[in-house]
Amino acid sequence: xxxxxxxxxxxxxxxxxxxxxxxxxxxxxxxxxxxxxxxxxxxxxxxxxxxxxxxxxxxxxxxxxxxxxxxxxxxxxxxxxxxxxxxxxxxxxxxxxxxxxxxxxxxxxxxxxxxxxxxxxxxxxxxxxxxxxxxxxxxxxxxxx
Amino acid sequence: xxxxxxxxxxxxxxxxxxxxxxxxxxxxxxxxxxxxxxxxxxxxxxxxxxxxxxxxxxxxxxxxxxxxxxxxxxxxxxxxxxxxxxxxxxxxxxxxxxxxxxxxxxxxxxxxxxxxxxxxxxxxxxxxxxxxxxxxxxxxxxxxxxxxxxxxxxxxxxxxxxxxxxxxxxxxxxxxxxxxxx
Numbered sequence: 465x466x467x468x469x470x471x472x473x474x475x476x477x478x479x480x481x482x483x484x485x486x487x488x489x490x491x492x493x494x495x496x497x498x499x500x501x502x503x504x505x506x507x508x509x510x511x512x513x514x515x516x517x518x519x520x521x522x523x524x525x526x527x528x529x530x531x532x533x534x535x536x537x538x539x540x541x542x543x544x545x546x547x548x549x550x551x552x553x554x555x556x557x558x559x560x561x562x563x564x565x566x567x568x569x570x571x572x573x574x575x576x577x578x579x580x581x582x583x584x585x586x587x588x589x590x591x592x593x594x595x596x597x598x599x600x601x602x603x604x605x606x607x608x609x
Numbered sequence: 610x611x612x613x614x615x616x617x618x619x620x621x622x623x624x625x626x627x628x629x630x631x632x633x634x635x636x637x638x639x640x641x642x643x644x645x646x647x648x649x650x651x652x653x654x655x656x657x658x659x660x661x662x663x664x665x666x667x668x669x670x671x672x673x674x675x676x677x678x679x680x681x682x683x684x685x686x687x688x689x690x691x692x693x694x695x696x697x698x699x700x701x702x703x704x705x706x707x708x709x710x711x712x713x714x715x716x717x718x719x720x721x722x723x724x725x726x727x728x729x730x731x732x733x734x735x736x737x738x739x740x741x742x743x744x745x746x747x748x749x750x751x752x753x754x755x756x757x758x759x760x761x762x763x764x765x766x767x768x769x770x771x772x773x774x775x776x777x778x779x780x781x782x783x784x785x786x787x788x789x790x791x
Contacts, residue, residue, distance in 0.1 A: 511650030515648075516635045539624045540627055
């Protein structure tokens with residue numbers, strides 16, 4: 465049973481990353497503006513991040529969907545979601561109301577939802593990712609023992 | 610313990626490999642596509658003069674000139690007072706960014722919030738006007754704009770300028786002008 469849940473969640477997280485990277489890969493310039501609006505990264509790193517982040521999400525999506533290199537994929541997906549969490553929290557704490565750019569590169573597609581909603585959603589994904597990592601490790605340990 | 614160790618090593622190795630592939634692939638794809646981003650990227654002009662919403666505050670020299678001639682905008686000089694005194698856009702008010710808090714009330718007190726304001730300083734990379742305009746927007750002056758490299762652009766186009774410390778609308782006498790007298 466756990467196996468099935470694990471697989472469903474793994475594919476779900478893979479689809480989330482796939483969906484998240486798509487628009488950003490198509491519109492790197494718009495995504496760069498989103499990153500700029502976060503006002504966290506220094507200017508010279510903005511374009512680099514706007515290019516690498518969506519590509520990393522794509523790699524993680526492929527890894528999760530096909531179950532390739534799961535230890536590395538799950539480590540990075542946890543780190544990435546934790547970074548997103550910190551960035552959202554940081555800007556919420558200093559009262560910067562920004563478009564999160566989580567699933568779209570556009571910074572002006574309608575009224576942005578409350579930052580708290582973004583944070584809760586990210587925490588949910590992070591929980592899934594953490595669960596998958598722990599389960600995968602447990603499985604590996606079980607196989608050896 | 611050794612399983613945890615080997616699992617950790619595996620995570621680290623694979624993680625670094627995935628990250629490296631992502632970076633290489635991202636740079637390669639960006640290099641190949643015609644509309645690729647420039648690296649490291651330039652955030653110094655128009656794009657930097659944007660509100661958090663992404664809306665740019667930039668006004669072009671042509672627009673600024675039209676507003677000037679129609680007397681529909683107030684120009685604000687964000688440079689230090691000494692720079693303002695040695696030459697400024699005719700009619701501009703001096704509101705140096707470095708003493709913004711000190712002089713905001715005396716300079717802006719008489720102005721209505723729905724007025725079009727054009728902040729300027731000097732040089733492509735000068736951010737005094739950007740900071741001033743953004744601060745003014747936050748204070749409620751929503752029609753604040755930035756004329757990038759304003760002083761040089763204005764002077765080089767031969768548009769009207771003035772010299773000296775008193776010009777156009779100024780704050781109430783005796784406020785802060787006397788102390789800056791040379």
